[in-house]
Amino acid sequence: MSTALEKGRAWVAEMNPTLEQVLSERYDDLVPEMAETLIEWAYGRHYTRGGVDMKTRQLCTIAALTALGGQTTPQLKINIEHTLAAGASEREIVEIIWQMAVYGGMPAAINGLNAAKEVFQAA
Amino acid sequence: MSTALEKGRAWVAEMNPTLEQVLSERYDDLVPEMAETLIEWAYGRHYTRGGVDMKTRQLCTIAALTALGGQTTPQLKINIEHTLAAGASEREIVEIIWQMAVYGGMPAAINGLNAAKEVFQAA
Amino acid sequence: MSTALEKGRAWVAEMNPTLEQVLSERYDDLVPEMAETLIEWAYGRHYTRGGVDMKTRQLCTIAALTALGGQTTPQLKINIEHTLAAGASEREIVEIIWQMAVYGGMPAAINGLNAAKEVFQAA
Amino acid sequence: MSTALEKGRAWVAEMNPTLEQVLSERYDDLVPEMAETLIEWAYGRHYTRGGVDMKTRQLCTIAALTALGGQTTPQLKINIEHTLAAGASEREIVEIIWQMAVYGGMPAAINGLNAAKEVFQAA
């Protein structure tokens, strides 16, 4: 097993313990090794690099997914959960989403706020 | 004068003191009040809201401008300068840019790294 | 109160009288001052600038929201209502949406036509 | 009748025989000649040009619609059907969708896989 995959699995074990299994059951029949590839790449090769604390990395992901517009809503919601798990407050999350009105336009920011409301209300 | 405009001007005075004048000379003939509108909106209504520290807000802006792709390179460069001025290290900036490969794709991340290199080398 | 906020409120009073209240009830708990910021910026600082009549400004907004793709559908629908309120016909609105096939691609145009059909049928 | 329109209609007759009628009933009242314009342009002027076989053209369309993100999901689904009709296997389609994680980011690829699952399960 690669070190990157090991590091990614360690991250996931802490932040979202069922993630690899959920992905594997949903996608691996269709796309062999999809789950381990995603864990290795996103978490083993990025989130665990160090140099920036996890809460800041997660808020930056929120920023990007908001600015990219409403088409990434499912991923934005999962990352709002990860960002809460990394210690951010609801207030910090919506501040960053709202700031994106400057860079991605008002519709992107409003779609992001709506996603956050849904996550907070379901919690 | 609106409070938002006042707050924006106070932010700009600290982070980039010539910004309003540069914008005004470049755009106000063409688009009356462009400079004060931008200061009021981006800085008076967003960066100065509180709830998130300035360094984190700036890193989130880096994330968004990278994920949006190479078309925002001029704005990415200015914000890399603002992010350094807000106390981030070069390392923190490139970590966030590189993380965007996961969300905006590899080309967006590489274009972002190239913009950062140009800013760091010109400093 | 800023002049821009006053001008924005005057615009909203005519085009969509409950807009600030709706936004405020939906978002201000989460993001303090969201509603007045949006009114000040979008309507006080843009739609009320003059130089272009309101119907043309609204048709240009339809063009942009269509070209940006289906992720801005909720905002496209609200702006289709504003564009009708500004005196445009249904025909003018769909002509502009369809023209966007050239600039944003066929899927964006078709998604825009579907949004228009839903608004027209609900009216 | 233009040659391009004739060529487009011949393509559609083979790949999706009811397409022009479906489009016409849905859109032509609103946007006169929408259906024939789409057939002429997309199929008469592009898919029937030659130089590249139909299966490869269709897989390239899958790639583009995935990379453009979730907002083109309805068009992605129709094109997954056309790509199966052009002789591609389910495996080939999901391989191309998953590859788009490199260029359009992970959320775009995952949204694409979800669209493919829905089409395959409905078949």
Next chain:
Amino acid sequence: MSTALEKGRAWVAEMNPTLEQVLSERYDDLVPEMAETLIEWAYGRHYTRGGVDMKTRQLCTIAALTALGGQTTPQLKINIEHTLAAGASEREIVEIIWQMAVYGGMPAAINGLNAAKEVFQAA
């Protein structure tokens, strides 16, 4: 020859008489019939449809190309020229570009203003 191609050529004869020849010399060796396809589609099938006057259609194109971001700068510049030819003033063009800050974000609007400045200064 198709009616759409004839109508497109008539439009081009008035607005930009050398366009088809320029496109043909630049692209037809590489992509046979590219020039006539573009004229037929963009101008024969869209700009000449009627229902909206040419100046409004052109301003809507400016809106879309600005909101789509800096990657369409060459096409934005050509369309700024077409929009002036259709009777719009420089002021009207920059008003629409600046309005796009609300929908496409501030970087998109600033890139659009820079494109307009270059066109106006070269005129």
Next chain:
Amino acid sequence: MSTALEKGRAWVAEMNPTLEQVLSERYDDLVPEMAETLIEWAYGRHYTRGGVDMKTRQLCTIAALTALGGQTTPQLKINIEHTLAAGASEREIVEIIWQMAVYGGMPAAINGLNAAKEVFQAA
């Protein structure tokens, strides 16, 4: 060393033998392990998966990078070279680029054709 990294390096050895070294010299000081991460992810985890031949995978990459618009021009050019190396003809490449007018809009397709012309003329 991970299997994915090994597989990626084998691919690169054949298609673009200096790629890892070029990336490493350009980026690894700034972003440690950037080069090996890119090789592992893009080539070890995607291009070498099998199920689709390399020429088709490369043409699909051309499609995506064209549809994403001019901001990915540097990556489009490198991939046009890889696509020629995978056995595609210039004609096949421009056919796919031009087809993207339907999905990414006319400006994206024209920017893509311009990139292809530059690569072909430099060869």
